[in-house]
Amino acid sequence: MNKAEILIIDDEEQIRKLLEITLKTNNYNVTHASTAKEGTVVASNHPPDLVILDLGLPDKDGLIVLQELRQWYTNPVIILSVQSSEDVIIRALDSGANDYLTKPWRSGELLARIRSALRSSTQEESEPIINSEDLQIDLQSRMVKRKGELVKLTTTEYSLLALFAKNDGKVLTHQYLLRAIWGPGFINQSQYLRVFIAQIRKKIEDDPNRPEYLLTESGVGYRFISKQG
Amino acid sequence: MSNFLAKKLSAQQQYVVSLLFILLVSGVCFGIAPLLGYRVIAFILLLCVSLIAVSFDILPVLISAVLSAFIWNYFFIPPRFTFRLGATEDVILFIMYFVIALINAALTYKIRQIEKASRKKEEKVNTLKLYDTLLHSLSHELRTPIATIIAATDNLQSKNEKLSQENKDQLVTEIAKASFRLNQQVENLLNMSRLESGFIKPKKDWCDINELAYSIVKKIEENKITQRITININPNMPLVKTDKLMLEQIIYNLVNNAVLHTKSNSHIDISAVNHADILQLIIEDDGDGFPESEIENVFDKFYRLQYSKSGGTGLGLSIVKGFTEALKGNVILGNLSTGGARFTIEIPCETTYLKV
Numbered sequence: 303m304n305k306a307e308i309l310i311i312d313d314e315e316q317i318r319k320l321l322e323i324t325l326k327t328n329n330y331n332v333t334h335a336s337t338a339k340e341g342t343v344v345a346s347n348h349p350p351d352l353v354i355l356d357l358g359l360p361d362k363d364g365l366i367v368l369q370e371l372r373q374w375y376t377n378p379v380i381i382l383s384v385q386s387s388e389d390v391i392i393r394a395l396d397s398g399a400n401d402y403l404t405k406p407w408r409s410g411e412l413l414a415r416i417r418s419a420l421r422s423s424t425q426e427e428s429e430p431i432i433n434s435e436d437l438q439i440d441l442q443s444r445m446v447k448r449k450g451e452l453v454k455l456t457t458t459e460y461s462l463l464a465l466f467a468k469n470d471g472k473v474l475t476h477q478y479l480l481r482a483i484w485g486p487g488f489i490n491q492s493q494y495l496r497v498f499i500a501q502i503r504k505k506i507e508d509d510p511n512r513p514e515y516l517l518t519e520s521g522v523g524y525r526f527i528s529k530q531g
Numbered sequence: 532m533s534n535f536l537a538k539k540l541s542a543q544q545q546y547v548v549s550l551l552f553i554l555l556v557s558g559v560c561f562g563i564a565p566l567l568g569y570r571v572i573a574f575i576l577l578l579c580v581s582l583i584a585v586s587f588d589i590l591p592v593l594i595s596a597v598l599s600a601f602i603w604n605y606f607f608i609p610p611r612f613t614f615r616l617g618a619t620e621d622v623i624l625f626i627m628y629f630v631i632a633l634i635n636a637a638l639t640y641k642i643r644q645i646e647k648a649s650r651k652k653e654e655k656v657n658t659l660k661l662y663d664t665l666l667h668s669l670s671h672e673l674r675t676p677i678a679t680i681i682a683a684t685d686n687l688q689s690k691n692e693k694l695s696q697e698n699k700d701q702l703v704t705e706i707a708k709a710s711f712r713l714n715q716q717v718e719n720l721l722n723m724s725r726l727e728s729g730f731i732k733p734k735k736d737w738c739d740i741n742e743l744a745y746s747i748v749k750k751i752e753e754n755k756i757t758q759r760i761t762i763n764i765n766p767n768m769p770l771v772k773t774d775k776l777m778l779e780q781i782i783y784n785l786v787n788n789a790v791l792h793t794k795s796n797s798h799i800d801i802s803a804v805n806h807a808d809i810l811q812l813i814i815e816d817d818g819d820g821f822p823e824s825e826i827e828n829v830f831d832k833f834y835r836l837q838y839s840k841s842g843g844t845g846l847g848l849s850i851v852k853g854f855t856e857a858l859k860g861n862v863i864l865g866n867l868s869t870g871g872a873r874f875t876i877e878i879p880c881e882t883t884y885l886k887v
Contacts, residue, residue, distance in 0.1 A: 520779060
């Protein structure tokens with residue numbers, strides 16, 4: 303497999319340098335840009351497999367850069383920013399970011415997010431099976447198995463879990479989930495979501511209090527991690 | 532009482548009150564003048580002026596002094612109902628009355644000016660002290676990790692052949708610890724400035740306390756702590772509606788505080804219950820507790836226990852208090868009879884039992 307190409311758009315040289323070392327030593331090719339303008343040019347001349355985008359760029363708000371990129375660019379974009387307020391994170395995710403990490407970040411975490419974003423972007427539509435250590439989700443036959451045994455889920459629980467499985471590794475915001483499963487009238491009824499997440503965790507996690515598959519992104523949403531590959 | 536009255540009444544009200552007071556007392560004196568004699572009345576009026584001088588600004592006092600002098604002259608000194616003074620004795624008395632009343636006013640005014648100045652000075656000293664503590668605490672808490680990082684990287688860059696792989700690993704671990712600490716201090720400072728700016732507004736949403744507690748403990752345990760943390764919350768506890776991130780910070784700071792200030796192998800327990808619409812959170816440990824004399828102060832900004840070992844800007848607990856109060860709740864600190872500290876947080880919030 304060819305090395306994936308990652309474009310870093312960040313105005314801080316130190317950050318670019320550190321990211322470059324982290325990424326190159328983990329078998330990625332790296333290009334970088336220090337301004338929004340330069341980033342857009344590099345991206346359009348040679349579309350990368352993934353973009354790591356800072357929000358505090360000197361010449362343009364990173365959220366606008368993201369929206370502009372999304373008009374033609376379909377590969378994953380990961381935001382790496384010092385801004386940690388949930389509002390900004392939710393807006394970035396709604397504007398088409400695949401993931402969001404705040405600075406300071408942990409390298410292991412960043413690499414895991416990159417792997418997961420790249421995997422989901424290369425995944426074919428025709429492989430709707432999650433097959434991890436002790437959890438199998440078969441979206442075609444609508445079957446969920448834990449440690450080989452069939453898990454009984456209600457319709458809503460299944461729809462929710464299936465949505466997560468299709469977005470393996472990606473943060474799904476509360477509003478997105480509520481709209482997708484319950485409909486637009488329910489986007490402020492987050493209590494439903496919390497109850498159903500708790501129910502699903504009881505059925506698929508070893509210890510529902512220390513979830514390994516269905517993780518909480520505080521104030522933002524949830525993320526499903528399949529632990530495969 | 533003096534300041535209290537002066538603060539409560541506007542300048543205009545002070546004039547009205549002092550004039551009415553003089554007129555009222557003069558009226559009463561007028562009624563009993565035949566019994567007392569006009570010289571005693573001079574003393575009564577002087578007393579009134581003194582009382583006014585204790586409470587009010589200089590101008591109303593001066594006016595009361597002048598007014599009372601003329602009232603005394605006109606209504607009481609014989610021949611009455613004229614400003615004419617008969618006996619030489621009365622002329623001297625009248626002049627003395629006038630002078631004493633004025634001195635009275637001027638002296639009390641001066642005393643009050645001095646009081647004001649010394650109060651201002653005291654405030655300034657207190658502010659300076661606070662800044663001093665702040666700078667001291669900040670420079671220590673920020674510089675220690677920065678110094679560690681710089682020194683460790685210097686060592687790593689030195690290409691010193693005596694540096695074993697084990698040494699290098701140790702240095703890297705120190706850098707990691709120092710940067711974690713630095714990050715935490717900055718986080719605290721940012722939270723504090725948010726609180727100070729009054730910018731903080733709780734954003735309430737449904738929150739699963741169990742989930743929150745476990746995620747906080749997971750985060751704290753990532754730092755390889757030596758204490759044991761347990762969670763004691765009914766798995767069927769209802770959801771509560773509150774600002775999750777603020778609550779998270781409150782619990783995190785309390786547990787982290789316990790971790791920083793108890794010996795290894797200590798036990799820290801987190802429990803939560805809801806009484807009707809009050810969420811009660813208790814974080815307790817089996818350490819040494821807080822010195823009783825200092826309990827009152829630990830929530831103050833930049834306050835650190837007198838013999839505290841290290842590891843805080845003194846902001847953690849004041850953020851706990853600030854956030855709790857922003858959520859309309861309160862926090863109580865007490866020592867357990869067995870030793871150890873107990874923080875009790877009570878926050879009013881809606882709850883819901885949703886059955887699926």
